[in-house]
Amino acid sequence: MGVFDGELGLGGTLDAAAIARVEQCAGVIARGGLVAFPTETVYGLGALAVDEAAVRRVFEVKGRPTNNPLIVHVDSLAMARRFFSVRAWERFGELVEKFAAAFWPGPLTVVLEKAEGVPGVVTGGGGMVAVRVPAHAMTLELIRRVGTGIVGPSANRSGHVSPTSAEHVRGEFGDAVEVLDGGVCVGGIESTVIRVGPGVGDGVQVLRPGLISAEAIAEVVGAGVEVFVGAAKGGGERGGEREREHEHERETERGTQIDAGRDGSDAVSLHGLAMESPGLLSRHYAPRTRAVMAELQQWTGVVLAMEAGLGGRAVQAGLLTHSELAASVCSPTPRLVEVLPGDARAYAAGLYGALRRLDEAGLDVIVVHEPPGAGRTAEETWVWRAIADRLSRATEREAGEC
Ligand code: TXA
Numbered sequence: 001m002g003v004f005d006g007e008l009g010l011g012g013t014l015d016a017a018a019i020a021r022v023e024q025c026a027g028v029i030a031r032g033g034l035v036a037f038p039t040e041t042v043y044g045l046g047a048l049a050v051d052e053a054a055v056r057r058v059f060e061v062k063g064r065p066t067n068n069p070l071i072v073h074v075d076s077l078a079m080a081r082r083f084f085s086v087r088a089w090e091r092f093g094e095l096v097e098k099f100a101a102a103f104w105p106g107p108l109t110v111v112l113e114k115a116e117g118v119p120g121v122v123t124g125g126g127g128m129v130a131v132r133v134p135a136h137a138m139t140l141e142l143i144r145r146v147g148t149g150i151v152g153p154s155a156n157r158s159g160h161v162s163p164t165s166a167e168h169v170r171g172e173f174g175d176a177v178e179v180l181d182g183g184v185c186v187g188g189i190e191s192t193v194i195r196v197g198p199g200v201g202d203g204v205q206v207l208r209p210g211l212i213s214a215e216a217i218a219e220v221v222g223a224g225v226e227v228f229v230g231a232a233k234g235g236g237e238r239g240g241e242r243e244r245e246h247e248h249e250r251e252t253e254r255g256t257q258i259d260a261g262r263d264g265s266d267a268v269s270l271h272g273l274a275m276e277s278p279g280l281l282s283r284h285y286a287p288r289t290r291a292v293m294a295e296l297q298q299w300t301g302v303v304l305a306m307e308a309g310l311g312g313r314a315v316q317a318g319l320l321t322h323s324e325l326a327a328s329v330c331s332p333t334p335r336l337v338e339v340l341p342g343d344a345r346a347y348a349a350g351l352y353g354a355l356r357r358l359d360e361a362g363l364d365v366i367v368v369h370e371p372p373g374a375g376r377t378a379e380e381t382w383v384w385r386a387i388a389d390r391l392s393r394a395t396e397r398e399a400g401e402c
């Protein structure tokens, strides 16, 4: 059972044209080339995971620091297992099987000790490897034909907004990269990344929030296994700050502990735990235009302050909001307004496309209307949190009073 099965028709078959295109792209990858591929989250920049030179080229093309490891995309649990060490599998295989049954294909990435044969270039030189089964029929067929895992960081230049359509990928890399066009990504933000094994005891640590919630993960692992919602050192602290703002906060010696039991789920604990995790950089997922997160009441202040800074020249300001009424209360009038849905999943699906349109409009500043901190259910609250994680890295925060 994958969360995205229904939406993507994973049970369905690809038509002849799609198969032919997948076949072509599988050939490119098998020969050591790069192909951007669709997933249910965002497009990935694919290369053969076992081909060091091809993987190095992914880092070069993206301009990505080589110590930031890549996710290996596989077509099945059986293929995933080949990337994990025997030792890790003996200890955690049962847990990974549970995750696979509940969430794969789908937006959950599992980090576990790597098998010896996994090149260090994939893991940023470390001993752990990240693996997931993406929920997209074309990409599953692509991996099946290639016969082994495909690395896939988001198919954007390092630090920039992730692409959710083939057109976005072409905008990033032009003709330098082959694109397997699988339509618009239904999820819209990157997978939830979890780590099991060394450093987490017998627990599970969420390294990056995504569409799969900590509560859903806790339900799958069952009582007795703790789920930590961690914050990275150096840049990832924002997650930690949010943790502390959470209404169920309770300080403990180990970090911040949250009673998930209070919102109806069973008696699991989510802990905020500072821990090193590469790749959770403070400036990421960002448009090139200056972007500021603010409450609507701050709109006038932000625009006027910028005008003053530009010697009085009229500032071209754009607004990203989840409220239909937002633009009507903003003075001076925004030059461009992108209104996203008030539902968290729908907001996530539209977020990167909207950010890109604003980024391409030649604005001086993009003001991002602060999204809701909570939804109607624990699940929705989690998705808002994943969105807030991305936006906090994509924007500066407007200081000062409302
Ligand atoms: O949804 C997604 O995850 C997309 C699609 C294409 O699958 N991919 C994606 O890749 O977002 P990327 O490289 O942009 O983000 C991968 C995240 C980074 O934060 C990276 O640091 C983390 O996963 N990661 C990868 N391997 C890791 C490892 N061995 N240990 C800890 N974190 C790891």
Ligand code: MG
Residues within 6 Å of the ligand: 153, 154, 162
């Ligand atoms: Mg990325």
